[in-house]
Amino acid sequence: xxxxxxxxxxxxxxxxxxxxxxxxxxxxxxxxxxxxxxxxxxxxxxxxxxxxxxxxxxxxxxxxxxxxxxxxxxxxxxxxxxxxxxxxxxxxxxxxxxxxxxxxxxxxx
Amino acid sequence: xxxxxxxxxxxxxxxxxxxxxxxxxxxxxxxxxxxxxxxxxxxxxxxxxxxxxxxxxxxxxxxxxxxxxxxxxxxxxxxxxxxxxxxxxxxxxxxxxxxxxxxxxxxxxxxxxxx
Numbered sequence: 442x443x444x445x446x447x448x449x450x451x452x453x454x455x456x457x458x459x460x461x462x463x464x465x466x467x468x469x470x471x472x473x474x475x476x477x478x479x480x481x482x483x484x485x486x487x488x489x490x491x492x493x494x495x496x497x498x499x500x501x502x503x504x505x506x507x508x509x510x511x512x513x514x515x516x517x518x519x520x521x522x523x524x525x526x527x528x529x530x531x532x533x534x535x536x537x538x539x540x541x542x543x544x545x546x547x548x549x550x
Numbered sequence: 551x552x553x554x555x556x557x558x559x560x561x562x563x564x565x566x567x568x569x570x571x572x573x574x575x576x577x578x579x580x581x582x583x584x585x586x587x588x589x590x591x592x593x594x595x596x597x598x599x600x601x602x603x604x605x606x607x608x609x610x611x612x613x614x615x616x617x618x619x620x621x622x623x624x625x626x627x628x629x630x631x632x633x634x635x636x637x638x639x640x641x642x643x644x645x646x647x648x649x650x651x652x653x654x655x656x657x658x659x660x661x662x663x664x665x
Binding site (some may be wrong): 540543 | 554590636640650652653657
């Protein structure tokens with residue numbers, strides 16, 4: 442079956458670095474997405490990886506290893522506003538987008 | 551503001567009521583989607599419309615009835631719902647339906663409570 446695994450909850454301190462992991466088992470692979478969702482708000486696109494390696498975008502970076510079925514989202518210089526849920530999603534061989542349950546990140550002062 | 555607007559933001563209805571959720575996108579996208587988001591569960595794709603034609607229906611019960619009158623508007627008509635249908639219903643749009651890098655733009659959702 443298709444499966445996306447990510448931790449349910451994480452906590453971190455303002456100014457720190459946090460890494461949110463995502464492992465996947467899907468029918469083929471056509472790209473991996475990370476979305477951010479603040480409570481009561483729309484999920485918003487953060488990053489897209491289709492090739493192995495690291496994609497950097499400001500304080501946020503996303504890494505992909507297709508051979509390991511693994512990705513992580515790295516958040517640097519954490520701010521209070523980074524408290525949100527982070528959704529990992531994989532597009533499979535049929536272009537269907539499979540979502541994980543999301544990781545709720547709480548940033549403390 | 552993402553460019554995808556959903557109304558109402560909150561809805562409480564009884565099991566015998568009929569109501570509708572509305573979604574409007576101002577992005578010029580050609581594909582629109584309904585997703586269901588329940589606590590501690592992954593986002594579940596319900597319906598996909600591409601150029602106003604329904605192209606995907608993921609075994610959704612008939613008590614949910616989608617309508618796409620044009621490429622900017624999408625509705626979800628609800629009737630005789632069950633308490634387990636209580637969830638956040640998210641609308642999304644994208645430039646086109648099938649593409650590896652196709653990014654979804656979501657609305658803020660309609661929080662539905664069925665009593």
